[in-house]
Amino acid sequence: MKNCAYLSKLTIAGWAFLLLGWFGCRENTSPTGLQYVRLSGPTMGTAYHIQYGDAAGRDFQPSIDSLLAAINLEVSTYIDSSTISRFNQAKDTFDLGFGMREYSKHLTDRNRHFFKNYLFARVLHERTNGFFEPTIMPLVNYWGFGYTEKKPVEKIDSFEIAKRMHFVGFDKVKMVTQTGRDHLLLIKSNPNTQLDFSAIAKGYAVDEVGHLLESRGIKDYLVEIGGETTARGLNSRGQIWSIGINTPRPDADFEDFTQIVLLKDQAIATSGNYRQFYEKDGQKFSHIINPKTGFPEHSDLLSVSVVADDCMTADGYATSFFVMGKEQGFELAQRLENIEALFIYSQKDGTFGIRMTDNFGKMLKHN
Structure with missing residues (x-):
């Protein structure tokens, strides 16, 4: 999947600010x-x-930085004391420190960010028939893309991969209520099972920053973290926000766009295999691991961009569709409500092929 506290799934979709222009910290009054x-x-x-x-031109950066730091302290596998790291280090039982009643009535903030990611991961895992697999961490580490030492696999060990596959599976993590207390517990059936929310965490953080801005009365904004982007209202020109989708080539500049999406009150995220990978003996290994095989996903699919109502959803489905592949991923994208997707794949003649869901084309900017 991704990371370096989260090496972006790609810095793809949104270097929107290269498209919009990024100068200074504040501009004059807009139309x-x-x-x-x-x-x-x-x-x-x-x-x-x-x-x-x-x-009033208020500066919310201190509040935003504080929020993002709090999210990292719960979902980053690169912080040993984070909530997710403490779960990963636990042998069998992890106490969330609150009960469902406290959580549902907003009576506690303890581990709230971790728990929201956990609950959505459950939903996405079910909707994608396990192609979204948040227990993929042991395999991500094996292939050199996780929180352990980042180095290419010198020689593929099929036995080691098979062993680690026994640690993978969301069915190995159960949520129960502790007897005599209203605390929720996460129970591992295998002590080596580990969680990784990196396929949804940046999208979640984007949404949370958006909620913070809205709580301060902001209606027109764009938030982007590592390419995952949400846009609300209008930009400084009084127009719908324009977001560029990067050309899926390793040598492409970040301002080299293959498509431009007009985004209003929606979010977009892109997943692909052409930025974060290494080559060994002429074979390419990408950071997106297929939980059904234990190996990096390899196909003619280059990138998948997903538009949804919120960024966490777009983020998770972008990875899921990519792992599922061009046919199976597209079929699911077509069936889901409030989801639009753009699939870019390589063709035999070296050109790009494009396949999009029914309404994605309506959001594209045409010169």
């Missing part, structure tokens, strides 16, 4: 009568870029 504030900073092993319109 909408708002001051558009621009913020950027490091997070999750990549960077965030944010624009929002505010009549």
